[in-house]
Amino acid sequence: LPTPAKTSPPELVEIARQLLDASGVEFLSVSAVAQRAGVKAPSLYKHFADRAALLRAVELSILADLEASLRAGMRGATPKARLHALGHAYRAFATTHPQRYALLYRQDAMVDPQVAAAAAVAAEPMFEQLKACGLEERRVLPLARMLTAFMHGFVSMEIARAFRFGGSIDEAFEDGLSTILTAIG
Amino acid sequence: LPTPAKTSPPELVEIARQLLDASGVEFLSVSAVAQRAGVKAPSLYKHFADRAALLRAVELSILADLEASLRAGMRGATPKARLHALGHAYRAFATTHPQRYALLYRQDAMVDPQVAAAAAVAAEPMFEQLKACGLEERRVLPLARMLTAFMHGFVSMEIARAFRFGGSIDEAFEDGLSTILTAIG
DNA sequence: ACCTGAACACCGTTCAAGT
DNA sequence: ACCTGAACACCGTTCAAGT
Numbered sequence: 001l002p003t004p005a006k007t008s009p010p011e012l013v014e015i016a017r018q019l020l021d022a023s024g025v026e027f028l029s030v031s032a033v034a035q036r037a038g039v040k041a042p043s044l045y046k047h048f049a050d051r052a053a054l055l056r057a058v059e060l061s062i063l064a065d066l067e068a069s070l071r072a073g074m075r076g077a078t079p080k081a082r083l084h085a086l087g088h089a090y091r092a093f094a095t096t097h098p099q100r101y102a103l104l105y106r107q108d109a110m111v112d113p114q115v116a117a118a119a120a121v122a123a124e125p126m127f128e129q130l131k132a133c134g135l136e137e138r139r140v141l142p143l144a145r146m147l148t149a150f151m152h153g154f155v156s157m158e159i160a161r162a163f164r165f166g167g168s169i170d171e172a173f174e175d176g177l178s179t180i181l182t183a184i185g
Numbered sequence: 186l187p188t189p190a191k192t193s194p195p196e197l198v199e200i201a202r203q204l205l206d207a208s209g210v211e212f213l214s215v216s217a218v219a220q221r222a223g224v225k226a227p228s229l230y231k232h233f234a235d236r237a238a239l240l241r242a243v244e245l246s247i248l249a250d251l252e253a254s255l256r257a258g259m260r261g262a263t264p265k266a267r268l269h270a271l272g273h274a275y276r277a278f279a280t281t282h283p284q285r286y287a288l289l290y291r292q293d294a295m296v297d298p299q300v301a302a303a304a305a306v307a308a309e310p311m312f313e314q315l316k317a318c319g320l321e322e323r324r325v326l327p328l329a330r331m332l333t334a335f336m337h338g339f340v341s342m343e344i345a346r347a348f349r350f351g352g353s354i355d356e357a358f359e360d361g362l363s364t365i366l367t368a369i370g
Numbered sequence: 371a372c373c374t375g376a377a378c379a380c381c382g383t384t385c386a387a388g389t
Numbered sequence: 390a391c392c393t394g395a396a397c398a399c400c401g402t403t404c405a406a407g408t
Contacts, residue, residue, distance in 0.1 A: 002390035003389055030382060043392050107287055110346045141352045146361035153338020161295045167326045176331035183364045187371035188408055215401060228373050381400060
């Protein structure tokens with residue numbers, strides 16, 4: 001006869017997210033998650049195939065949060081204004097939850113099709129506004145790539161504390177973002 | 186009486202670099218490096234304080250290589266042309282040695298003062314050319330940050346295979362780089 | 371002065387045995 | 390159907406003992 005489940009995939013993902021925020025990916029161990037769920041490590045394998053599958057589930061939930069944050073922050077009267085707001089929402093998400101953000105860009109993350117699909121969904125708000133700017137179709141993709149490259153590069157350097165020469169980080173982000181949006185025309 | 190050393194820090198760093206290129210950071214274990222050096226794992230602690238110290242030494246050697254690659258690639262008649270060439274040299278370094286590049290931006294890498302200093306040295310070529318462009322002093326730092334954010338963001342997304350909508354990656358990089366260099370004025 | 375084997379506390383993972 | 394203890398192969402690291 002079945003023993004009642006002491007935990008569940010959603011609960012394990014939630015615990016994993018808390019561990020991630022508190023200590024980073026390297027402390028997000030199967031043992032630690034199982035322990036906080038009140039269960040022994042081997043039991044986790046009844047809910048997830050392996051540690052990678054658990055990380056993937058966490059990643060998917062973070063990408064969903066990112067998309068929601070971008071949509072919520074994307075206010076403004078014009079497409080360009082909304083892209084500007086989206087840029088700041090992106091940076092706010094990454095700097096508020098650096099560990100979550102770092103998980104998204106761990107090595108080979110996008111190789112998994114589910115994760116790649118979720119990342120594409122998170123990129124949709126930006127594509128929608130870029131298209132609404134009314135620029136030529138062939139300019140949309142390069143501009144999207146320039147914008148995401150800048151946003152990701154900036155916040156990941158900020159998180160890594162790679163900006164070490166003083167000066168205003170806020171201004172540098174604002175300047176860079178404005179320059180790119182100006183290039184839209 | 187002393188036993189002759191079977192290995193040395195430089196040799197261990199070289200072995201670590203080969204392991205890194207072959208399989209990535211996670212396979213860069215103390216045991217694996219020691220084994221390839223023909224020595225048992227505990228012996229490595231006579232040459233490096235711990236695994237982190239070994240990784241740091243590898244990181245320093247990679248940052249030195251990066252600076253050399255940037256300087257070697259930075260040809261051109263004008264400062265702006267040289268910045269353009271530097272951008273392409275940066276991307277070439279990252280895409281040719283993705284594992285080495287990924288090591289540079291691992292979490293909290295820049296917290297170590299030696300690594301931060303080496304990163305600053307690697308950034309010098311770019312600063313030299315930006316200053317040679319003759320723009321106002323207060324514009325140098327924001328522009329440097331925009332340029333590095335774009336370059337790092339672009340190549341790290343490229344390495345992570347995050348560009349999944351087709352189109353020319355080469356063109357997107359060239360477009361983005363040109364847009365930023367145009368903003369210099 | 372460097373190398374070694376043994377040991378410790380940790381991983382992720384498997385599996386047979388419980389209920 | 391899920392949970393468990395025991396086991397396996399791995400980590401990084403320490404340390405006393407060799408030479």
